[in-house]
Amino acid sequence: MNDVMPEGEAIRLFTVPITQELAQEAAAILTRFRDITDDALRVKDLEAFEQDTTSLFRRESAEIDALGEPLRSERHSLHGLLLETANLTKDNALDHVRALEHDILIQPPPVWSPLTLSRVVMEGVLFSEYLFDPTISLNKRLARLAGMWMTDAIHSQKQAQALGPEDQAKATEMLAYVQDCLRKCQATERHNRNGKLIGYSIDSESAPIDINITERAAQAMPTWLPAPYRLTSGAAHNRPWMIGRAKDLAGGDGLVGEAATVMAAVMVAMGAAETVVHAFGEFFGVDTSDGLQEMEDERVAFLYRAIGIAHAQ
Numbered sequence: 001m002n003d004v005m006p007e008g009e010a011i012r013l014f015t016v017p018i019t020q021e022l023a024q025e026a027a028a029i030l031t032r033f034r035d036i037t038d039d040a041l042r043v044k045d046l047e048a049f050e051q052d053t054t055s056l057f058r059r060e061s062a063e064i065d066a067l068g069e070p071l072r073s074e075r076h077s078l079h080g081l082l083l084e085t086a087n088l089t090k091d092n093a094l095d096h097v098r099a100l101e102h103d104i105l106i107q108p109p110p111v112w113s114p115l116t117l118s119r120v121v122m123e124g125v126l127f128s129e130y131l132f133d134p135t136i137s138l139n140k141r142l143a144r145l146a147g148m149w150m151t152d153a154i155h156s157q158k159q160a161q162a163l164g165p166e167d168q169a170k171a172t173e174m175l176a177y178v179q180d181c182l183r184k185c186q187a188t189e190r191h192n193r194n195g196k197l198i199g200y201s202i203d204s205e206s207a208p209i210d211i212n213i214t215e216r217a218a219q220a221m222p223t224w225l226p227a228p229y230r231l232t233s234g235a236a237h238n239r240p241w242m243i244g245r246a247k248d249l250a251g252g253d254g255l256v257g258e259a260a261t262v263m264a265a266v267m268v269a270m271g272a273a274e275t276v277v278h279a280f281g282e283f284f285g286v287d288t289s290d291g292l293q294e295m296e297d298e299r300v301a302f303l304y305r306a307i308g309i310a311h312a313q
Contacts, residue, residue: 014260014310018109022259022309026266027101029302033273033295034097040277040291041090043284055285060138074184078145079138085148086128090276093124097269104265109257114265118272119232125272126216133220134282143207146187146200151210153178220279225271232268259310270299 043049052058064075100117103110131144153175160171182200190199190206199208221228274295281288 013307014258014263016259016310018104018257018259018262019309020107022306023104023109023262025302025305025309026262027104029298030097030101030104030266030269032298033270034094036291036294036298037094037273037277040288041280041286043286049284049286052285056134056283057285060141063138070184071186074181075142077181078142078149078185078187081145081149082131082141085145086131089124089127093121093128093272093276096120096124097273100265100269104262110261111257112261114262115232115268118265118268121269122217122221122228122232122272123213125276126213126220127211128276129220129279130211130216132276132279132283134279137205139202139205140207142185142202143187143200143205144211146182146185146202147207147209148211149178150182150197150200220275222271222274225267228268228271232265259306263306263310266302267299270295 053062060079061076064072064079067075096117100114100121103113103117127148131141131148133141136144153171157168157171157175160167186202188201189197190201192198197209199206217228274292277288277291277295280286281292
């Protein structure tokens with residue numbers, strides 16, 4: 001197959017129907033990226049990792065150690081929530097990468113579901129990156145954790161209203177527990193002029209009550225992947241400007257999955273994997289450079305293979 005277009009011929013890449021060969025190639029690269037991610041996030045030398053006092057994670061723990069009791073214990077508990085929350089969202093993201101691998105291979109080919117799945121991958125990674133963010137101070141990180149913990153408690157209470165008295169009682173108890181823990185951490189509530197809770201402050205650092213995913217995607221996702229969240233949102237929210245292309249490609253008769261959809265979904269998933277590996281390495285002081293380089297090499301090689309498959313002469 002020839003991956004070089006005839007000289008002078010202008011084309012729009014991947015504006016062709018999905019083929020089985022392209023789907024198989026796309027699923028294979030996602031599997032490869034899952035494997036690279038798992039390997040990059042695995043601590044190879046646990047003893048050296050535990051003894052390393054220079055990582056951001058260890059420095060922040062030492063900073064909390066310098067506080068007096070009971071504030072020290074309370075803030076250690078909040079800081080420890082970082083590991084549980086970030087790992088949970090990361091695992092959920094990788095689970096959706098696996099689902100995306102299978103979705104791409106279904107027959108007849110999918111239309112917009114790959115982009116919807118890739119959005120979940122990106123959101124999970126962005127939650128982790130938001131908490132791991134190596135560029136912020138300890139107190140801002142704690143403020144972010146406070147806001148996201150309270151957001152979860154509020155959402156749980158709203159959900160319980162549809163489930164019954166027993167669940168409502170548990171959700172109310174959880175909300176009271178979170179509020180009490182944050183008071184003990186000396187997390188100060190921030191309210192707008194209408195009295196609505198909008199975030200928390202820890203000492204001199206503040207953070208909103210929840211993450212702004214659109215802004216976070218623009219800041220944290222790789223620069224080679226422009227506007228990924230808006231792209232996936234167009235599919236997830238069934239916007240006509242987005243989903244109408246599938247009908248146009250079918251000539252007005254039904255819907256046809258477009259190779260560009262699969263490629264966009266795969267690139268979003270690969271960019272998300274790169275983002276979480278980079279943030280993890282920076283925060284925990286783990287050398288992930290080999291994994292990141294391997295991701296770049298695999299991504300570029302896949303792109304050239306995919307062009308050749310989609311536009312075979």
